[in-house]
Amino acid sequence: MRLALALGRRNLGRTWPNPSVGAVVVARGRIVGQAATAPGGRPHAEPLALAMAGEAARGATLYVTLEPCSHHGRTPPCTDATLASGVRRVVTAMEDPDPRVAGRGHARLEAAGLAVETGLLREEALRDHRGHVTRVTRGRPSVHLKLARTRDGFAAPSTGERLKITGPVADGAVHLWRAHADAIMVGIGTVRADDPSLTVRLPGMTERSPVRIVLDSTLRLTPSTHLVRGARDIPTLVVTGRHTPTHARRMLSAFGVELLPVATDADGRIELGAALAALAERGLTRICSEGGPALADALAAHDLVDACTLMTGPADLGGAGGLPAVGPHLARRLSDGTLRVTEESVLGPDTALTYERA
Numbered sequence: 001m002r003l004a005l006a007l008g009r010r011n012l013g014r015t016w017p018n019p020s021v022g023a024v025v026v027a028r029g030r031i032v033g034q035a036a037t038a039p040g041g042r043p044h045a046e047p048l049a050l051a052m053a054g055e056a057a058r059g060a061t062l063y064v065t066l067e068p069c070s071h072h073g074r075t076p077p078c079t080d081a082t083l084a085s086g087v088r089r090v091v092t093a094m095e096d097p098d099p100r101v102a103g104r105g106h107a108r109l110e111a112a113g114l115a116v117e118t119g120l121l122r123e124e125a126l127r128d129h130r131g132h133v134t135r136v137t138r139g140r141p142s143v144h145l146k147l148a149r150t151r152d153g154f155a156a157p158s159t160g161e162r163l164k165i166t167g168p169v170a171d172g173a174v175h176l177w178r179a180h181a182d183a184i185m186v187g188i189g190t191v192r193a194d195d196p197s198l199t200v201r202l203p204g205m206t207e208r209s210p211v212r213i214v215l216d217s218t219l220r221l222t223p224s225t226h227l228v229r230g231a232r233d234i235p236t237l238v239v240t241g242r243h244t245p246t247h248a249r250r251m252l253s254a255f256g257v258e259l260l261p262v263a264t265d266a267d268g269r270i271e272l273g274a275a276l277a278a279l280a281e282r283g284l285t286r287i288c289s290e291g292g293p294a295l296a297d298a299l300a301a302h303d304l305v306d307a308c309t310l311m312t313g314p315a316d317l318g319g320a321g322g323l324p325a326v327g328p329h330l331a332r333r334l335s336d337g338t339l340r341v342t343e344e345s346v347l348g349p350d351t352a353l354t355y356e357r358a
Contacts, residue, residue: 001093001121004063007036007045008128012180013210014039017283019066019132023049025087027060044069047081058086065125066132067096067118070105079108089115093125098136127356130306131182131285140276141182141287145296145308146174149325154317155293162194163322165313169348174290175200177309179208181288183237183279187295188216197226198290199234209234211284215270215295217241219248223255232256237282239275241268272302297327305330307356308339314349 001024008022018041025033033053037045046068050057068078068090082090090109095118096102110116126133134142148165149155156163178184184198191214199209212227216238221228227236238252242261249259260282262274279287289295299305308330326334333339339355346352 001063001065001091002124003031003034004045004065005093005121005124005128007034008065009180011036011039012128013182013208013286015041016131016182016285017041017135018044019129019285021045021064021066021129023062023064025049025053025057025060025062027053027056032056032060044078046078050081050085050087053085060087061089061091062087063091063120065093066129067092067094067101067103068105068109069096069098069101070108077105079105082109083112083114087114090117091120092116092118093120094118094122094129097133134306135280135285140273140280140304141284142306143185143276143287143289143299143304144177144181145289145299145305145330146177146311147293147296147308147325148311148313150313150315150317152316152318152321153325154322155325157317157322158320159322163317165315166311166350167313167348170311170350170352172202173345173347173352174311175202175205177288178210179205180286181210182284182286183211183213183288185213185215185287185289185295186291188214188220189294190291191216191221191225191227195225196290197230199230210288211235211237213279213287214238215272215275215291217244217264217268217270219244219252221252221257223251228252228255228257237279239270239278241270269298272299272304276304293323293325293327297329300327300330300333303333303338305333305339305357307354308334309352309354311347311350311352 004022004024008020011020015037021037023035023045033049035045035048070077070079106116131142179200198212219240237258239260241264262278263271265271340358342356343354
C-alpha cells in the first residue's frame with residue numbers, strides 16, 4: 001500500500017477532476033502490476049495495473065489507495081476491470097466519499113465473492129486524496145496556504161517593499177508543491193506588487209506548471225504582466241465580479257485569459273466561497289494559495305483553509321516592523337485546533353511548519 005500511495009503522489013496535480021490513485025497487484029509475494037491514474041484523469045490506476053499484470057492477476061491481491069469506482073462515466077467502472085481480471089482479494093486505503101461510489105464499489109466486489117479489506121494507511125490516503133474528498137463533500141477544492149515570514153514574524157516591511165525571506169532550498173520545495181497542485185491562486189494585489197510568473201521552475205518539470213488563478217474583482221490585471229503574456233502557454237484564469245468593464249474583458253480574453261465571473265460582497269471583493277465553488281465546478285480539486293497575508297487571512301476567516309505551510313527565514317526584519325505574515329483569523333485557526341501541526345522541515349537555513357485541518 002505504501003508503494004500504491006507513492007505511485008499516486010507522482011501524478012498529483014495532473015489528474016483533475018479525478019483523484020490521483022495508485023494501484024499495485026501482488027501475486028504469490030511478487031509485484032506483477034503497478035500504476036497510477038494517468039494524466040488527464042483516465043485511464044484509472046486499477047485497469048492500468050491489472051493490464052500490466054495480465055494473467056498473473058488471477059488469484060492475486062489488488063492494493064489500491066481509493067475504493068474502485070462502480071459507476072459508468074467516460075470509462076467503464078473499475079469494478080468491472082477488477083472482476084474480469086480474476087483477482088481474489090482487494091485491499092483499499094479508504095472508501096470513496098463520492099456519492100456515486102460511497103461503498104458501492106466495495107459491496108459489488110464482495111457480492112462477487114472477492115475478499116475486501118479497507119482502511120489500510122487510511123490517514124496517509126486521506127492526506128493524498130484531500131482535494132478529491134473536499135470537492136465531493138464540501139463542494140470546493142482543498143486550499144493549501146503557503147506563507148513566508150521573517151524570524152520575527154513579518155511578511156514585508158511597512159514600506160511595502162518586496163522582501164526576499166527564504167533561500168533556494170525552500171524555493172525548490174515551493175516549486176515542488178506547485179507541481180503537485182491543480183492550480184496556484186493569488187490576489188490582484190500580489191500580481192501588481194510582484195508580477196509573478198507562478199510557474200514550476202524545477203529542472204525537467206516545467207511542463208508541470210499548474211493553472212494560474214488571479215482574484216481580481218474589477219479587472220485591474222494588465223497585459224504587461226507575466227501572467228497575461230504567458231496565458232496562451234499556461235492556462236490562466238481570472239476570477240472577477242459580474243459587472244466589469246467590457247473593454248477589460250475583451251482585452252484579457254484576446255490574450256488567452258479565461259474569465260470566471262462570481263458574486264462579490266458589499267465591499268466589492270470576491271466572495272471566496274462562491275469563487276471556490278465555481279472553481280470546483282471547473283474540476284479543480286487542489287489549490288495552492290500564494291497570495292500573501294491578506295488573502296490567507298480572508299480564507300481563514302471563512303474557514304476555507306485545509307492546510308497551511310509557514311516558512312520561516314533565518315533573519316529578523318527588525319526596525320519598526322512591518323506586515324505580519326499571519327493575520328488574526330489565521331492565527332485563531334492555528335491556535336484553536338482547527339489546523340494542527342503535522343510536519344516540521346528544515347530547508348537549508350529555513351524551517352517550515354505545516355498545519356492541516358484536524
